[in-house]
Amino acid sequence: MSSPALGLGPVRIARERIRVPRASGLLRLVSPIVLLLLWQAASSSGLLPERLIAAPVKIARTAVDLTSAGTLPDAIAVSLQRVVEGFVIGAVAGIVLALVAGLSRLGENAVDPPMQMLRALPFYGLIPLFILWFGIGETPKVALVALGVAFPLYLNTFAGIRGVDGKLAEAGRVLRLSRTGLIRHVILPGALPQTLVGLRQSLGVAWLALIVAEQVNADSGLGWMINDAREFMRTDVIVVGLVVYSSLGLLTDALVRLIERRALAWRRAFQPA
Amino acid sequence: MATSLPTRVAPPATRHTARTRGLTRAFGDRRILDGLDLDIERGEFVALLGRSGSGKSTLLRALAGLDRETTGELTVEGTVAVAFQEPRLLPWKRVIDNVALGLSGPRAKAREALEEVGLTARAGAWPLTLSGGEAQRASLARALVREPELLLLDEPFSALDALTRITMHRLVLDLWDRHSAHGSVLLVTHDVDEALLLADRVLVLGEGRIAYESRVEAGRPRRIEDLTGLRTELLRRLGVEEEDR
Numbered sequence: 001m002s003s004p005a006l007g008l009g010p011v012r013i014a015r016e017r018i019r020v021p022r023a024s025g026l027l028r029l030v031s032p033i034v035l036l037l038l039w040q041a042a043s044s045s046g047l048l049p050e051r052l053i054a055a056p057v058k059i060a061r062t063a064v065d066l067t068s069a070g071t072l073p074d075a076i077a078v079s080l081q082r083v084v085e086g087f088v089i090g091a092v093a094g095i096v097l098a099l100v101a102g103l104s105r106l107g108e109n110a111v112d113p114p115m116q117m118l119r120a121l122p123f124y125g126l127i128p129l130f131i132l133w134f135g136i137g138e139t140p141k142v143a144l145v146a147l148g149v150a151f152p153l154y155l156n157t158f159a160g161i162r163g164v165d166g167k168l169a170e171a172g173r174v175l176r177l178s179r180t181g182l183i184r185h186v187i188l189p190g191a192l193p194q195t196l197v198g199l200r201q202s203l204g205v206a207w208l209a210l211i212v213a214e215q216v217n218a219d220s221g222l223g224w225m226i227n228d229a230r231e232f233m234r235t236d237v238i239v240v241g242l243v244v245y246s247s248l249g250l251l252t253d254a255l256v257r258l259i260e261r262r263a264l265a266w267r268r269a270f271q272p273a
Numbered sequence: 274m275a276t277s278l279p280t281r282v283a284p285p286a287t288r289h290t291a292r293t294r295g296l297t298r299a300f301g302d303r304r305i306l307d308g309l310d311l312d313i314e315r316g317e318f319v320a321l322l323g324r325s326g327s328g329k330s331t332l333l334r335a336l337a338g339l340d341r342e343t344t345g346e347l348t349v350e351g352t353v354a355v356a357f358q359e360p361r362l363l364p365w366k367r368v369i370d371n372v373a374l375g376l377s378g379p380r381a382k383a384r385e386a387l388e389e390v391g392l393t394a395r396a397g398a399w400p401l402t403l404s405g406g407e408a409q410r411a412s413l414a415r416a417l418v419r420e421p422e423l424l425l426l427d428e429p430f431s432a433l434d435a436l437t438r439i440t441m442h443r444l445v446l447d448l449w450d451r452h453s454a455h456g457s458v459l460l461v462t463h464d465v466d467e468a469l470l471l472a473d474r475v476l477v478l479g480e481g482r483i484a485y486e487s488r489v490e491a492g493r494p495r496r497i498e499d500l501t502g503l504r505t506e507l508l509r510r511l512g513v514e515e516e517d518r
Contacts, residue, residue, distance in 0.1 A: 167357070167359065167361055168361055168363060170339060170361075171355075171357065171361035171363075172363075172374075172375075173339065174337055174338075174339065174353070174354070174355045175354075175374055175375040175415070175419075176375055177374070177375050181375065185363065185366070185374060186363060189363070189365040189366075190365070192365075265399070266364050266365045266366075266399045266400075266401065267364070267401070
């Protein structure tokens with residue numbers, strides 16, 4: 001019953017197809033490594049002066065030094081706290097407003113027009129106003145993060161609620177679900193994918209807002225560390241700060257993706273392997 | 274071979290699951306339903322035929338209580354359940370949770386319903402992983418678990434492939450056989466053969482009313498070949514003339 005010629009042909013092709021992306025995955029690491037080596041070579045030979053940018057090895061050493069001295073962990077802790085506080089305030093505000101606007105006509109008429117107008121504001125431009133209102137302490141930084149977080153979450157959650165398939169809501173009504181039951185079983189789970197898109201956007205904005213806020217005035221945190229380094233032309237410290245910022249951004253993004261994988265497991269059927 | 278004896282004696286005419294008098298529904302100037310009178314007897318399997326746009330779905334939505342703008346008299350005794358053309362399962366709830374949705378108490382009833390439609394093995398599956406036939410079975414189970422007095426089927430088989438459709442026809446007849454003491458079925462369809470194979474009584478909707486109706490006096494299982502006369506008549510009523518050659 002075996003027909004190897006016919007049976008093995010497609011299998012071989014399939015195996016080759018799997019091998020190709022794996023090899024290219026490794027290949028993709030080659031050019032960044034080469035660039036790093038070139039950078040190091042340029043720095044060591046004096047072609048790239050340290051006043052412009054420090055050498056990779058120097059940066060790595062500085063990172064270790066800053067960590068062991070406690071400067072970097074302290075700065076990260078301060079910045080993280082600002083982001084977390086701002087994020088929680090902004091997320092709660094954005095989601096609550098989206099629920100109010102999404103679940104009732106009255107709420108939509110009350111909440112949505114001002115939100116749509118405010119979102120057109122370039123909110124980094126609000127910093128001078130925030131400084132006048134909140135001074136130069138923690139409050140304006142947290143407020144800026146909160147503002148940046150609230151809008152993407154509001155817009156996406158609202159769109160998610162309104163995007164729930166009316167046919168599913170109708171099925172829920174036929175099943176005699178109460179209004180709360182309908183919200184709990186149909187509308188909120190239906191809005192969740194879009195809300196998670198908003199969550200990812202808002203976390204990206206949160207870090208950006210923090211960086212902007214910390215550049216303007218700060219006496220602690222990562223932004224302060226970077227600004228302080230500028231005064232002393234410590235390009236190595238600046239780069240360490242930037243790397244930390246982006247790592248924290250990637251970390252929170254990975255966190256959301258983990259949440260997505262668990263919360264949207266029902267959608268996995270749609271995702272390519 | 275096929276006798277013309279119905280397998281089921283219709284329950285007394287006084288017991289109606291659903292009754293409408295002068296049911297009217299207008300969209301703008303167009304009256305989709307125009308003084309429609311309909312009685313569905315307890316335990317009866319009724320098929321409702323009509324060309325597209327004739328108001329089949331409008332009538333079904335009115336009976337399901339989904340349309341508040343219908344005027345006229347409408348009485349439905351007891352619970353109504355609907356199986357829609359698309360199964361409308363909530364994709365974020367596993368099959369068993371879809372069936373149990375809105376039910377209070379333990380899952381045992383939902384499991385029984387899944388067993389009845391032969392879907393026990395997929396109880397824990399996500400709806401998006403089901404085949405079309407499986408999803409429609411789950412939708413049927415979700416409707417049946419409520420033990421409805423009136424089960425409304427809104428073209429539930431039209432999106433299925435021919436083989437699955439045959440299986441589903443058998444399943445629906447089987448389920449109705451077991452539950453008919455309790456409830457009636459109204460099947461909305463555009464498929465004349467489906468109506469003839471399944472129903473006790475076939476209605477044709479036209480001009481916003483029941484334009485034609487006929488009992489199907491044949492035992493089950495039926496063969497379409499034995500019902501060609503009625504089939505031709507129904508097709509004619511639906512505006513399809515058969516060519517004589």
